[in-house]
Amino acid sequence: MGSLSLKNIHKSFGDVEVLKGIDLTVEDGEFVIFVGPSGCGKSTLLRIIAGLEDETSGTVEIDGELMNAQPPTKRGIAMVFQTYALYPHLTVRDNMSLGLKQAKVAKEEITTSVELATSMLSLEDYLDRRPAELSGGQRQRVAIGRAIVRKPKLFLFDEPLSNLDAALRVNTRLEIAALHRKLSATMIYVTHDQTEAMTLADRIVVLNGGHVEQVGSPMELYNNPANKFVAGFIGSPQMNFITAEQVGEKNAVTVGIRPEHISLGTKKGDLSGTVSHVERLGGDTNVYLDCGSAGLISVRMFGEHDFAVDSKLSATFDPSRIYRFDAQDNTIV
Amino acid sequence: MAAQTTMSRSPLSQQSFRAIAAHAILITYTLIALFPVVIILINSFKSRNAIFRSPLSLPNSETFSLIGYETVMKQGDFVLYFQNSLIVTVSSLAMVLLFGAMAAFALAEYRFKGNLLTGLYLALGIMIPIRLGTVAILQMMVASGLVNTLTALILVYTAQGLPLAIFILSEFMKGISDDLKNAGRIDGLSEYRIFGRLVLPLIRPALATVAVFTMIPIWNDLWFPLILAPSEETKTVTLGAQVFIGQFVTNWNAVLSSLSLAILPVLVLYLIFSRQLIKGITAGAVK
Ligand SMILES: Nc1ncnc2c1ncn2[C@@H]1O[C@H](COP(=O)(O)OP(=O)(O)O)[C@@H](O)[C@H]1O
Numbered sequence A: 001m002g003s004l005s006l007k008n009i010h011k012s013f014g015d016v017e018v019l020k021g022i023d024l025t026v027e028d029g030e031f032v033i034f035v036g037p038s039g040c041g042k043s044t045l046l047r048i049i050a051g052l053e054d055e056t057s058g059t060v061e062i063d064g065e066l067m068n069a070q071p072p073t074k075r076g077i078a079m080v081f082q083t084y085a086l087y088p089h090l091t092v093r094d095n096m097s098l099g100l101k102q103a104k105v106a107k108e109e110i111t112t113s114v115e116l117a118t119s120m121l122s123l124e125d126y127l128d129r130r131p132a133e134l135s136g137g138q139r140q141r142v143a144i145g146r147a148i149v150r151k152p153k154l155f156l157f158d159e160p161l162s163n164l165d166a167a168l169r170v171n172t173r174l175e176i177a178a179l180h181r182k183l184s185a186t187m188i189y190v191t192h193d194q195t196e197a198m199t200l201a202d203r204i205v206v207l208n209g210g211h212v213e214q215v216g217s218p219m220e221l222y223n224n225p226a227n228k229f230v231a232g233f234i235g236s237p238q239m240n241f242i243t244a245e246q247v248g249e250k251n252a253v254t255v256g257i258r259p260e261h262i263s264l265g266t267k268k269g270d271l272s273g274t275v276s277h278v279e280r281l282g283g284d285t286n287v288y289l290d291c292g293s294a295g296l297i298s299v300r301m302f303g304e305h306d307f308a309v310d311s312k313l314s315a316t317f318d319p320s321r322i323y324r325f326d327a328q329d330n331t332i333v
Numbered sequence B: 001m002a003a004q005t006t007m008s009r010s011p012l013s014q015q016s017f018r019a020i021a022a023h024a025i026l027i028t029y030t031l032i033a034l035f036p037v038v039i040i041l042i043n044s045f046k047s048r049n050a051i052f053r054s055p056l057s058l059p060n061s062e063t064f065s066l067i068g069y070e071t072v073m074k075q076g077d078f079v080l081y082f083q084n085s086l087i088v089t090v091s092s093l094a095m096v097l098l099f100g101a102m103a104a105f106a107l108a109e110y111r112f113k114g115n116l117l118t119g120l121y122l123a124l125g126i127m128i129p130i131r132l133g134t135v136a137i138l139q140m141m142v143a144s145g146l147v148n149t150l151t152a153l154i155l156v157y158t159a160q161g162l163p164l165a166i167f168i169l170s171e172f173m174k175g176i177s178d179d180l181k182n183a184g185r186i187d188g189l190s191e192y193r194i195f196g197r198l199v200l201p202l203i204r205p206a207l208a209t210v211a212v213f214t215m216i217p218i219w220n221d222l223w224f225p226l227i228l229a230p231s232e233e234t235k236t237v238t239l240g241a242q243v244f245i246g247q248f249v250t251n252w253n254a255v256l257s258s259l260s261l262a263i264l265p266v267l268v269l270y271l272i273f274s275r276q277l278i279k280g281i282t283a284g285a286v287k
């Protein structure tokens, strides 16, 4: 119940090729996240899965059934939109039940489904309100409720949290994670935020410029990025990239090291520079070291540290955590 | 300079000055716009001599006279003219709104070959007045036997109103979020229901605006009734009022009375639409 298979999906808008051959399989019950910079085609791919957009070529299968010619309602999917997309003239209850009414589901069954979803999302007090009378977070929960009520094989989320403020975003993220465990449904979730991707996903699909850069679990992507793009995209602060000559590396073009795998000291290390800025976050301290021709290196240290700006320090890399990239930006294993 | 010093001294008086200025401008405009209407109304209740002696004064016990209204009621079949005008205006309006909204939805919502070209073709009608085609239209109506029928007028007015309606409505429809329509599609709404239940309610203010803009020229038109449907049974109010304007003698009492009467129905329609307009605007504001 709820597997997905995409084969060689291409999509062009006029002359512009937006998706350049996407192959992907999603197992039943998996939480898969599409992540990538804005404009890389994530939403387009999601809309193709939903049937809201026609693929130029390629096949979409849900539960082993070819879906290319099926309209959205027949695909067993539900979608949560970035803008919530609630029906402005309907109450919360009617927003949630419209889909089932259209599908001619029995009244009692609709009532129980709606009740179940509202209690899951603690929306009981708002059932008779219109979307205009709800806060952003509540609207987003109604949108999620509307998806749950349909009991889909496949949940599709398109950047559901990006219109919420930071605190609410963390809360809703936890709720979505809990929901996935409770429903054990297949979920496909689009975001441009790598933190969201790392915290929620069973598997992450990194998209860039219309093709898949790498597919893997969050830790696989973190520990074994296939190329420089994935290495730079996953992890925060971003991985440092240094031209190989700067650190005396002969077999690579670029060397990458994550900020958390660098230690600072006064003894001679791999690079030396002057402190240009220090960010103290309490739990972490981020130090930016200006290393001249090697560029600005960010270093993430745990706990509180005090470094004077303009003081000279040297950076030592954890040798087991250095990534090497060739001229095509692929990782050298 | 002066405005700046006022503002720094007391923003409140600046504000009230602005409010007064705005109101003064609007009131002046209203007076100018209403002046001819009021003149028609007050003179329609006066005797012929009084109309010419002091056109600006209100009717008093001496000059008050309903002779104009009596003439209108006696001569010609004004109830029928009114009925004709209403049938033509309301039917054309309904067709313009229905077909205009449907065409606008197709142009705004679907990507198809010739979408842009179709849109441009329809927009041409805004720039080219339909009266340029009068001769061809008359030939067409003669050929199809529609001369001296209300149908002829309804068809012509529908064609006349559609271009602007499509243009305005499609711009509004492009502003409606795709996500909302897509949510409807996932919930299994047909394209007709998405059009009727999601899109139309959201563009109600635009519909009301288009309705007002479409209705007034139709109601006031003299040209097409005169050419396409001048028979006694199909006369509209504006055409009916012409019987009192003679080449040598004009019955001003009757002309003014019939014009006053002609204002009423269109005023009622306007009030209906403007209420919709305000409803739509306030509904949108709290979205
Ligand atoms: N309807 C459309 N017509 C033309 N171009 C489009 C359309 N929808 C999306 N695009 C283009 O496709 C690319 C990918 O868009 P999208 O899938 O929305 O990106 P993402 O969701 O990853 O930010 C963008 O460059 C966008 O301009």
Ligand SMILES: [Mg+2]
Pocket: A042, A043, A044, A159
């Ligand atoms: Mg997007």
